[in-house]
Amino acid sequence: MLHSKGPLLSVDLTAQDTHTEDIDNVLESYIGGRGVGTKLVHDRVPFDADPLGAENRLVFTTGPMQASQMSFTGRMNATAVSPLTDGLLSSNAGGFMSRHFADTGYSAVEFAGESDELLVVHVTDEGVEFEPVPDLAGATVPETCEYIREEHDLDADHVACIGPAGENEVRFASVMTTEERAFGRGGLGAVLGAKNVKAVTFDGDSAPEIEIPAEQMEIHREAATDDHIMKQQGTVAVMDLANEKNGLPSYYFSEQSFEGVEGINGSAVADKKYKKGTCSACAFACKLPTRDEERGVETEGPEFEVAMAFGSNSGVDDIVDVMKSNQLCDDYGLDAISAGNVVASYLAAEDEFGNRELIWDLVEKIAHRDGVGDTLAEGIDRTHEELGVENWSVKGMDFAAHEGRVLHGQALSYAVANRGADHMYATFYSVEYPLVPSDQAMEPTGFEGKAERLVERENLMALNDSGVVCKFSRDYMSPERYEMLFDADFEDLLAVGDRTVTLERHFNNQRGFDEGDDTLPYAEDLPGFDDALVEYYQVRDWNTDGTVPNAALPS
Secondary structure, X not given: OOOOOOOEEEEEOOOOEEXXXXXXXXXXXXXXXXXXXXXXXXHHOOOOOOOOOOOOOEEEEOOHHHHOOOOOOOOEEEEEEOOOOOOEEEEEEOOOHHHHHHHOOOOEEEEEOOOOOOEEEEEEOOEEEEEEOHHHOOOOHHHHHHHHHHHHOOOHHHEEEOOHHHHOOOOOEOEEEOOOEEEOOOOHHHHHHHOOEEEEEEEOOOOOOOXXXXXXXXXXXXXXXXXXXXXHHHHHHHHHHHHHOOOOOEOOOOEOOOOOHHHOOHHHHHHHEOOOEOOOOOOOOOEXXXXXXXXXXXXXXXXXXXXXXXXXXXXXXXXXXXXXXXXXXXXXXEOHHHHHHHHHHHHHHXXXXXXXXXXXXXXXXXXXXXXXXXXXXXXXXHHHHHHOOOOOEEOOEEOOOOOOOOOHHHHHHHHHOOOOOOHHHOOOHHHHOOOOOHHHOOOOOOOOOHHHHHHHHHHHHHHHHHHOOOHHHOOOOOXXXXXXXXXXOHHHHHHHHHHHHHHHHHHHHHOOOOHHHOOOOOHHHOOOHHHHHHHHHHHHOOOOOOOOOHHHOOO
C-alpha cells in the first residue's frame, strides 16, 4: 500500500528541543495525513488533556500523493484535541505548503509542551530553529507573513501561522497558510496560540522518493480540460440549488431560504473574481480570488459555507459585504464559518440582522476578545444560553450550510461525525442534492440505506484526508483509480478510513462522548432518525451507546 515515508519530528516547545522517531509501522497502516495524525494523537496525548494545555499535541502531516504532480493533491492535515469540540479533531488545508512540508523529509511534525515566549519555529531538513518574536505579538496573518518574507526570504507558501485570534485562544481560531488558506474548523489556531507559537515554517530539499503510478497524469489532464462550474464559481455554485430546495440556512437558522440570494450566489462571486486561484499542482483551479476596487476589498472567496454564515444566516445580501467579512477572518486568523455563525447568533439575539458595520466590529472584537467578543469567542455551544438563542451546534461545532432538515442523510452525518456538524466529514450532501451521477444518488428525504452509505463515505473521506487527495476530486476518482494509485484493494483502503474514524471515536469516548452527543436540534422532527442512528452503530460494529468496544479498537 502506498504510504508516506520519513520519521516523526517531535518538537518540545518547553525545552526547545527536538528528536526524531521511526513510525514506519504507523505509516504502513494509516498511509499519511489524517490517518497518521489521528493515530499519533490517540496514542501520545492523554485522554484527559486540556485542549489549551501543554499536554495537547498539534501534529502536521501530509500524504504520499504530495510526491505526485496530480491535481487535487496540494493539501495537508493538522490534528489535535480541539478547543471547540473537546474531542480529537483533524483539519485540512489547501494552498502550497504541503510540498514544502514534504521537502523537510519528515512524514509528521508534532508540537508538544508550551513556550514561555512567543516563537516562530523554523523546520528544515537540516534542523529546527526557535526564534523569539516578541514584536509579532498581536500581528495579523499578513503582517506575520511579511515579517518572515523580509527576515527569512520565505514566502507565505512556507508558513503556517496564527493571527490575534489564535494568540487570544479564540476557540475557533484557524491556523493559516499561504495567507488565505485555513486549517479552519475546530480551533487548532488556539492550540498553537496556547503553545505560544506564532508561526511555523517548512523548507528543505529532502522529499522522500515515492513512486506514483502514471495514472496520475490522466486524472490531471481531465481536471485541466473539464469545463466544471466550480472553476468559475467555486463551492458557491451550489447556493441557488440549495435555496430552491428550501435548504439555505438563513437568519440564524430560523429560515431555510433567503430572498436576497442573488446578491451572494455563485454568479455574484464570479462577477468579483479577477483571476484563477488554485492549490499546488492542481489544474482544477476552483479557488476564488475576488476584489471590489470601488470599496477596496480583496480576498479569496467566499466559499459557500462562508457566504451562508456571513450572508444569508446574518441577513446580508451584498457579496462585497461578505467578502470583507471573509477578509477580516483571514487577517485575524478565524474560522470564517464559525465566526459568521456566532455573529449571526448575536444578531438574532439583538434583532440586528443585516447590520454590516456591527458584523465587522464583532469580528474584530472576537479576534481580540474585546467586550462582547470575549463571550462570542467561546462559540455558540458555550454562549447560546447567555444570548438566549437556540444551540445550533453538534459536539460544540456549529452547522455548515448544507441543510439537514432537507437532506436527511447529511443530517445523520452531522449527528454522528466525530468532529460535529461539519459538512466535509462525509460530504453526504453530494449524493442528496445530488452532485453525483444519478446511479450514485439517493433521495434527500428519509433514511433507508443511508447508514451503510454514510459509513462508506466517512471511510472514503478519511482515506482522502490520509492520501492526501482533495474531496473535490469526486468526479475524477473511482475505486479502480484508488486501487491503481495506492497499490491496494479498494476495500483495504476503506479499512484505513474505518480505523481512523474508529480511533477518533474511541479517543472521544474516553473524554465522555457517547450516543447522547450524536444528536441534532431538530432530531425529533426527522422520522426514522433514531432507527438510523442505531443502524449506523451496527454497521460500525460499535456498542449501542455509541462507544467503541475493545474488540473493534485497531491495534
